[in-house]
Structure formats: structure tokens, C-alpha cells
Amino acid sequence: MIKRYQPAVIMSTFPIATAHRIGLSLQKKSGLPWVADFRDAMTEPDYPRDPSTWKIHRKLEQEIVQHCTKAVFTTEPARQMYADRYPEYPAAHWDVIENGFDEENFRDAESGIDPAPLGASGQLTLVHSGVLYPIERDPRPLFSALSRLKHTAQIDASRLRIVLRATGADDLYRPMLSELGIADIVHLEPVIGYRDALQEMLRADALLLLQGDDCDQQIPAKIYEYFRSGTPILALVGPHGITASKLRQAGVLDIADITDADDIAGSLLNLIQRVRSGNGVGVSREFAARNSRKARSAELANILNELTSTSASLPA
Numbered sequence: 001m002i003k004r005y006q007p008a009v010i011m012s013t014f015p016i017a018t019a020h021r022i023g024l025s026l027q028k029k030s031g032l033p034w035v036a037d038f039r040d041a042m043t044e045p046d047y048p049r050d051p052s053t054w055k056i057h058r059k060l061e062q063e064i065v066q067h068c069t070k071a072v073f074t075t076e077p078a079r080q081m082y083a084d085r086y087p088e089y090p091a092a093h094w095d096v097i098e099n100g101f102d103e104e105n106f107r108d109a110e111s112g113i114d115p116a117p118l119g120a121s122g123q124l125t126l127v128h129s130g131v132l133y134p135i136e137r138d139p140r141p142l143f144s145a146l147s148r149l150k151h152t153a154q155i156d157a158s159r160l161r162i163v164l165r166a167t168g169a170d171d172l173y174r175p176m177l178s179e180l181g182i183a184d185i186v187h188l189e190p191v192i193g194y195r196d197a198l199q200e201m202l203r204a205d206a207l208l209l210l211q212g213d214d215c216d217q218q219i220p221a222k223i224y225e226y227f228r229s230g231t232p233i234l235a236l237v238g239p240h241g242i243t244a245s246k247l248r249q250a251g252v253l254d255i256a257d258i259t260d261a262d263d264i265a266g267s268l269l270n271l272i273q274r275v276r277s278g279n280g281v282g283v284s285r286e287f288a289a290r291n292s293r294k295a296r297s298a299e300l301a302n303i304l305n306e307l308t309s310t311s312a313s314l315p316a
Contacts, residue, residue, distance in 0.1 A: 002026065002029075002030050002032070007032065008032070008033070008304075008307075008308045009032060009033045009034070009035060009304055009307050009308060010023055010026050010027055010030070010032050010033070010034040010035070011023070011034070011035040011037060011304075012024075012034070012035075012036060012037065013037040013039065014036075014037065014038045014039050014040070014042060015039060015040070017042070017056075017057060017060060020036060020042075020060065020064050021060065023036060023064075023068075024060075024063055024064055024067055027067050027068070028067065033069040033070075033307040033308070033310075034067065034068045034069050034070075035068065035069065035070045035072060035303060035304070035307070036064050036065075036068035036070070036071050036072070037072045037097075038064075038071055038072060038073050038078070038082075039073065039074050040073070040074060040075075040078060040217075040218050041073075041078050041081060041082070041217065042057050042058075042060070042061045042064075043057050043058045043061055044081075065082070065086050065089065065093075068093075069093075069307055070092075070093065070094075070095055070303060070307065071093060071094055071095070072094075072095045072096065072097050072303070073094070073095075073096055073097075074096070074097065074098050074099055074218070074219065075096065075098065075217055075218060075219055075242045076096055076242065077216065077217035077241075077242050078096075078217050078218070079094045079095070079096050081217060082094060095303060097296055097299045097300055097303075098219065098224075098291065098296065099219065099221040099224055099296070100224050100291050100292050100293040100294075100295065100296040101224040101225045101227070101228045101288070101291065101292055101293060102292070102293050103228070103289075103292050103293075103294065105194070105195070105198060106198060106202075106225075106228055106229075108195060109195050109198035109199050109202060110202065113199050113202060113203065114199075114203065116203070117203060117205065118161075118163075118200065118203045118204055118205070119161050119205065120158075120161075122158065122159060123158060123159055123160065123161055124159065124160055124161070124205040124206070124272060124275060124276070125161045125162075125163060125204050125205050125206075126160070126161070126162045126163070126204065126205065126206045126207065126208050126234065127162075127163045127165060127200055127201060127204040127206075127207055127208065128162075128163070128164050128165065128167075128207070128208035128209070128210065129165045129166070129197050129200065129201055129207070129222060129225075130165065130166060130222050131166065131167060131168040131169075132164060132167035132168065132169060132173075132210065133168075133169070134169055134172060135212070135214070136211070136212045136214060136215050137210040137211060137212055137258075138210075138212055138258065138259075139164075139173065139210060140176065141236075141258060141259055141260060141261040141264055142208075142210070142236060142258075142261075142264055143173075143176055143177065143180050143182060143186070144180070144261040145261040145262070145264040145265040145268065146162070146180070146182045146185060146186065146268075147180040147181060147182050148261065148265060149265055149268070149269070150181065150182055150185065151181070154269065155185065155268075155272075156185070157184040157185050160185055160272070161185065161187065162185055162186045162187065162208070163187050163189050163200070163204075164186060164187065164188050164189065164208075165189045165190075165191075165192070165197065165200065166189070166190065166191040166192070167188060170188045173188060174188060198225065198229075201225065201226065201229040201231060202229050202230075202231065204231055205231075205232070205275050205280070206231060206232040206233065206234055206271055206275060206280065207226050207229065207231050207232070207233050207234070208233075208234055208236070209222070209223060209226060209233055209234070209235040209236065209237065209243075209247075210236045210237070210258055211235075211236075211237045211238065211241070211243045211258065212237075212238055212258055212259075213237075213238025213239075213240070213241055213258070213259070214238075215238070215241065215243075216238045216240060216241030216242060216243075217241070217242060218241075218242070218243070219242055219243050219246055220243065223243065223246065223247075224288075224291045224292075226282075226283075227250055227282075227283040227287065227288040227291055228283075228285075228288045228291075228292070229282060230282035230283065230285065230288070231282045232254070232271065232274070232275060232280040232281060232282050233247070233252050233254065233282065233283070234254045234256075234267060234268060234271045235247050235252055235254065235255045235256070236256050236257075236258040236264055236267075237255065237256075237257075237258055238257075238258060239255075239257050250283045250287050251283060251284065251287070252283065253270075253274075254267045254268075254270055254271040254274075255267065256268075
């Protein structure tokens with residue numbers, strides 16, 4: 001393919017390790033500049049958890065770093081972690097391109113959307129859209145907070161409905177909800193189409209975001225869609241991680257420690273009060289636009305242009 005199409009740059013993208021293996025092989029054979037788009041870290045001290053997989057990934061990672069022209073990550077902490085891990089490489093070896101959202105998908109979702117709220121009259125609906133990992137996004141403190149608030153009559157099913165859409169762990173969470181007596185408030189809902197999921201985000205009274213502190217160097221990709229929706233956000237995150245920083249940068253007010261049921265309960269009540277009083281606002285469209293995939297594509301284009309111009313200026 002290189003002989004046929006004569007590319008100026010090779011680019012490969014994780015999390016499929018084979019893609020980087022192919023990129024590595026092509027770079028060695030061709031000598032072309034190579035952008036290795038890691039997205040998140042390939043290895044961390046306890047990830048991957050299987051020791052054999054960790055050794056294989058770490059060895060591959062070392063080869064990738066050695067042969068790539070540019071290693072790209074989705075967050076600054078991930079970039080810094082690799083710069084610290086491989087200090088023999090210059091700062092220019094590393095770069096960051098965050099995830100983003102597709103504006104065209106939102107415009108399509110907004111076309112013909114039902115303007116009615118999701119919940120019944122007088123009922124606020126909060127939605128978490130997507131996988132809810134039992135460890136990395138542990139919802140048990142949230143469940144405990146909801147149980148306390150219900151048993152102290154501060155919330156009930158007529159006033160609050162929480163939709164956990166496509167958690168990937170419904171069988172694990174269903175007995176927890178039953179035991180805590182909140183199955184009438186928290187609803188485990190199945191997978192729906194992407195357009196329908198975006199419309200659900202747009203129609204919700206607020207959106208739930210969960211990200212544990214063991215993922216402090218990562219930002220969940222759905223955050224950018226949450227930003228674009230303009231819907232108020234209740235964020236349960238590691239308080240010192242990059243996700244919390246990104247939310248504060250976006251002006252999100254309701255941020256709680258994902259491990260602290262009391263903090264979650266207080267933030268939820270504050271959000272409910274704000275939304276009911278008409279003061280619940282989402283992220284500004286201006287801020288969201290800076291996080292679109294169009295903006296991210298421009299960042300990638302700058303990297304590719306830099307590499308091709310540098311390559312073209314080298315002697316043959």
C-alpha cells in the first residue's frame with residue numbers, strides 16, 4: 001500500500017494494539033514519519049491487570065515510543081506520564097488531542113426532536129448514557145446517597161427519575177437497587193440507537209457523569225457530548241483528576257466526590273433546586289464548540305502538516 005499510494009505520514013490508533021504493531025512494522029520498512037495515537041495509556045503500573053498482557057503491552061509500547069515521530073494522547077496528564085516514563089525523548093515527541101463531539105450528529109438529533117421533557121409532570125429526569133464500569137465508575141456511593149435521601153423524604157419517584165442507559169452491568173446493579181429500595185427511582189434501560197441516545201441527552205433535565213479517581217489521567221469521551229447538549233451536569237468524579245479540572249474549566253457547578261455519598265447527596269439536592277428554580281444551565285455553546293471534532297481535526301492537521309513539511313525539508 002505504501003508503494004501504491006505513496007503516503008507522506010503513517011498514523012495508527014490505539015486501543016487496538018495490533019494497529020500500533022502494524023504501524024511499527026510499516027515505519028521500520030518505509031522510514032516514513034509515524035504518528036502513534038495512543039489515546040489513553042497503553043500501560044500503567046496496574047494496567048493491564050493480567051501480568052502477561054502487561055509485559056507484552058509494555059514491550060510494544062517501548063518499541064512504539066522508540067520508532068514513532070509523534071506520540072499523541074487525549075489528556076495532558078497522560079502525555080506527562082509518558083514524558084516522565086521516557087525522559088530521553090524531547091518534549092516535541094509528545095502531543096495532546098482530546099476527544100470531541102460531532103456537530104452534525106447533534107444537528108441531526110435536534111431535527112424533529114420531541115420538545116416535551118422525558119419525565120412525567122413535576123418529575124425531573126437525570127440520565128447517565130453508556131457503560132457504567134463497576135470499578136472505574138462505581139455507582140454504589142450514588143445508590144447509597146439516593147437511598148438516604150429517599151428514606152428522609154427528600155426525594156421520591158414522583159419527583160425524581162434516574163435513567164442508567166446501557167450500563168453493561170445491569171445484572172450486577174439490579175439487586176443493589178432492590179436492596180436499597182430505590183428501584184422505583186433508578187431505572188436500568190437497554191441500549192438504544194445513537195441518534196435516540198443524543199435526543200435523550202438533549203431532553204433530560206440533567207446528565208450524570210461518573211469517573212473514579214483510578215482514572216484521574218483520563219476524560220470520558222461522553223463528556224464532550226454532554227457539553228454540546230447544553231444540559232445541566234451532575235458530575236461524580238475523582239476530585240483531583242483531569243475530568244474534575246475539565247468540568248471546572250467548562251463552568252460545571254455540581255461536582256461531587258464519586259466515593260462520598262454525603263457529598264453526592266448534597267450536590268444532587270443543589271442541582272435539583274437549581275433546575276427547579278430555572279437556574280440549571282449547561283455548558284455554553286461557545287465552550288462546547290472548542291471541543292468539537294472539527295476543532296480536533298484542525299489540531300491533527302497541524303501535526304501532520306508539521307511532520308510533512310519537516311520530512312520534505314530533509315535531504316534525500
